[in-house]
Amino acid sequence: MKFVCYTDWNQLPESANALFLQAEKDSLFFSRPWFENVATALNDDETMALACVVAGSKVMAILPLMKSAGNIGYALKHRYTPLYSLLLAKDDQQQVLACLVEGLHQLPLEALLLEPVADKDGHLEGLQGSMQAAGFGCDRLFRFYNWFLRVQGQSYAEYMAARPAKLRNTISRKKRKLEREHGYDIHLFSGDDVPHKMPDYYAVYSASWKANEQYAGFVDTMVARFSKAGWSRLAILYIKEQPVAAQLWFVGHGKASIFRLAYDKAWKPYSPGSILTSFLMEYVIDTDKVEEIDFLTGNDAYKQDWMSDRRERFALSCVKSVKPAGWYERFVASLKRILKKQ
Known part of the structure; x- marks a missing residue:
């Protein structure tokens, strides 16, 4: 089992398709067509990085990222992205997460900013726990409300x-x-x-x-x-x-x-x-x-008339904390300023 960071879709092993097909059942915005389209819309100063764990010929995890100037890795997202997550196989999840986090720790990044993420997402909760165990400081910041309907x-x-x-x-x-x-x-x-x-x-x-x-x-x-x-x-x-x-x-x-x-x-x-x-x-x-109808983003009053429930979306920040005292707090403050500008 090893960590690999791909920068082009053609580099991704064919077995990755199974992981995307599994993920799209949770959301079409976790599908390969969605992420491929997001990647085509990156700015000139942005590059894609597919942080993966590979066991033999099988891709076990994919964390789609993008990077621009600076030392922060961002979720591979577009302004229209309503939800983001880690793609994770069902087998050996703890071992896969440990390998992923070890690889992320070796990248020349001081922090990850993943958004928008669900309040209850087992894959990201597992990633957050593994990152905290590896010495990262993690925090969740509110981004927006999401109205939806359970058809039942x-x-x-x-x-x-x-x-x-x-x-x-x-x-x-x-x-x-x-x-x-x-x-x-x-x-x-x-x-x-x-x-x-x-x-x-x-x-x-x-x-x-x-x-x-x-x-x-x-x-x-x-x-x-x-x-x-x-x-x-x-x-x-x-x-x-x-x-x-x-x-x-x-x-x-x-x-x-x-x-x-x-x-x-x-x-x-x-x-x-x-x-x-x-x-x-x-x-x-x-x-x-x-079974479900989703208004995706926004807290507009009229959406309440059509929907049955409201949930929250967050930004998950994970910062390397091997720095002088006070540095982590200043870095988190800078991340919050970044979020306000978006």
């Missing part, structure tokens, strides 16, 4: 019956008003059809209250990768063939992730966003049969 076998009708009356009444009233005054159609695209309909998504986005999509290249390549795997769901509400609301969701392994949503602000009085959300909720609950 409900049908869409049962789900909606449990929503606030104001939300249910608004959707029913606005549907009738929009149909009566203008008429509308909703089209759902999946698979290879999704990339071809992204221009309509961007048309809605540019007419919305949001700024233009500054990461269009990242989104397009991600949609292409996820659509190839069958994970993409793009719903668009049209009025007289004009797209006025669009939502991009990802669905895989029993979970639906609400990735991006927008509507043309000129049609706000008709609540096209809520109409489209209710349509997609019905589809992923009754057709995709998901």
